[in-house]
Amino acid sequence: MRRVLPIVVGVDGSEPSLRAVDWAADEAVLRGVPLRLVHASLWERYEGTHPVRDPHRPSEEVMADDVVGVAARRVRRRQPDAAVSTDVLAEEPEYALVRESRDATLLVTGTRGRSGLAEALLGSVSLTLAGHAHCPTVVVRGAPGDRGAAPSRGRVVLCVGTDGKRSPVVRFAYEEARRRGVPLDAVRAWRMPAYETTDLPRTSAELARLHQQQALEALETALADIPADIETHRRTVEGHARSVLAAASQDAALLVVGARRRPRAFGLQLGRVAHGVLHRSACPVAVVPEPV
Template sequence: MAVHEHQNQNSGLRPGSLRGAFREAPLVVGVDGSEPSLRAADWAADEAALRGVPLRVVYASLWERYEGTALAAEHKPFEEVRAEDIVAVGLRRALRRHPDLDVSAEILAEEPEYALVREGRDAAALVLGTRGRSDFVEMLLGSVSLAVAAYADCPVIVLRGSHDNQVGATPARRVVVGVGGTSKGSAALRFAAEEARLRRVPLDAVRAWRCPAYESVDHPLLTGEPARLHEERAAKVLGEALEEVPADIDLRRRTVEGPTRHALLDASHDAGLLVVGARRHPGRLGLQLGRVAHGVLHHAACPVAVVPEPV
């Protein structure tokens, strides 16, 4: 694969008890008590502090449906106590990292997928962690994270179990964004540029290109010329897409020969965040994720932000 770089606090919580109105859209992190989700809460605390926005820790479960109302009348159901403990731990961890951070929590008695997608309507972004108990499972994405990334109206940042707390622990790592054929003015590119600016790191914009099969670079009469033309076309598309990136961003352009998914996965190995866009098609059934977004969510070596792109 050829790569070319062009430098240019709370206890005793009841479900829904802490829902409040913020002057600024908060960052929302979903927790379930697993260590990956609590590491995601750490990551979200760093991100919220970086953005200067509130952080909301959300736990969602259908425990009320399965706990008897008679038992709940005399004693708190076990799952409610567990939910309170989980969000309390998330709150403490966030405040330990950033004592001045505006942090709140919410417990929702409903399916996590629906609850988090709804929370995303008023959020700056959603942050989720996924579990992994083996090397194979680590490469796969949980159903909740996949569904939320596919349907949320705001950016969704997903950290798998193998990802470190990379906002705070490795602040010098660059932000990578995939640039498609219609990326000029895209929400994903704007999001990536803002993340790079806040983190004070370079922004690597990656555009992949491929020769059609009938223009094989191995053909003795076609070697060189078709590849050069396709690369030039990719560089032109990339340049047009990046015209609106602010001048204060350390912007690096890269055209890569090969499938977009492979190019972005390669770039994720030394990145702090990988940003991709996902087209939303109102009324269409099924997951609203393209093949590239779906692939990098499952296999990227760094946290992935999926940013909705209106059709």
């Protein structure tokens, strides 16, 4: 019998992490998988966040166990049928959650910060997880007042790279669109290199058409295996991919990008596009690992 892997959520008691719990609870119900809430006890040292106090309990009682307890009660109020488990790990969150990702179907985290300005920046934990997790990682972004929009709303935006057919990023995106019953918006950004520009309008136009055609071909190749039941919209857009995708995220439920995983490589394994959208997206971002 095949083991059902849970969705793992990193919780630290902050409002951004609780919005991530909301998103993950809805996603767990959509997928029909368990939800595992994990608190790594050294989190506050790195992120500088403060737990959201349970208004029904004195602040001195809010400890590590209560952080996951508050999150679990929040899940049960939002999704009573969700199967929830909790754990407190006495270690650094980066190491603990990357290890947890080995046995997870999805790893979910929030942004850092306690204000709109702070949340424009991504914490070191979220960046590390996006760059090193063994399963897809979702960083839940959104307005501070949004307590977790249901993942069935909106559309799924896919950043199409040059990976060809049968890409795990494409598969993840269309499966998410199918679960939600929403369209898949596949976007391929393109730019005409500066060294190819010319003062001759006709030549410039011809070069632009060439690069746009190459983008269209890459788009069609990547989407060749998408099932017929997925409503798919294809778009090529001239501009920097980070800016194009940030604009596309404004009315989306989820933005999906890929991140290459180089065996035995050190440092952050995120490309410029993934790194950029994690800082600028208006909706949750799914980073799907891809082997080189």
